[in-house]
Amino acid sequence: MNKCYSCGADIQVIKDKPYNYTECGLDVVLHGITQYACPSCGEEYASIPNMQKLHRLIGAYICQKRKALLKPAEIKFLRKDLHLKAKELAVLLGVTTSTISRWENGKKEIGEAHDRLLRSIYMMYASEQANHMVCGGVLNMFKELPTKRKKIAQSEKIDLNPQEWLNCLPDCCPA
Numbered sequence: 001m002n003k004c005y006s007c008g009a010d011i012q013v014i015k016d017k018p019y020n021y022t023e024c025g026l027d028v029v030l031h032g033i034t035q036y037a038c039p040s041c042g043e044e045y046a047s048i049p050n051m052q053k054l055h056r057l058i059g060a061y062i063c064q065k066r067k068a069l070l071k072p073a074e075i076k077f078l079r080k081d082l083h084l085k086a087k088e089l090a091v092l093l094g095v096t097t098s099t100i101s102r103w104e105n106g107k108k109e110i111g112e113a114h115d116r117l118l119r120s121i122y123m124m125y126a127s128e129q130a131n132h133m134v135c136g137g138v139l140n141m142f143k144e145l146p147t148k149r150k151k152i153a154q155s156e157k158i159d160l161n162p163q164e165w166l167n168c169l170p171d172c173c174p175a
């Protein structure tokens with residue numbers, strides 16, 4: 001029997017329940033994740049395998065979304081997965097740190113040019129890390145973007161299960 005790490009009571013194991021991965025800051029739902037719930041203190045947690053690959057898959061998914069410019073939470077997610085501070089990303093994109101903050105808190109829109117630049121930096125980084133392309137190719141990704149995109153689109157839910165991030169990406173990192 002598993003014990004609650006918080007209070008030491010016997011903990012309940014939950015399988016087959018979708019897990020809202022709110023910790024990533026986006027609307028991501030994981031399927032097939034083992035979750036634990038403590039009936040005594042209410043503590044809940046999930047066991048997520050290979051978070052690095054999961055984050056890479058979410059990042060690639062964000063970069064390949066075509067309908068809208070990157071949203072604040074998406075910009076923040078990509079920056080964090082690039083392991084960059086706002087100040088460091090600002091240098092890469094040729095903008096000020098406060099511009100990055102305003103993109104991330106929704107006070108300013110990223111704009112077409114910077115949206116495309118951030119996506120390509122992320123995808124190049126991901127490819128470099130994986131030593132392999134993680135999408136159908138950077139050129140195809142940009143070819144299919146409409147010239148004028150809507151500002152902020154409705155949030156789109158991302159549904160993932162472990163097979164997708166454990167099997168779809170090459171061995172970029174030890175499991």
Ligand SMILES: [Zn+2]
Nearest residue numbers: 004007038041
């Ligand atoms: Zn507990």
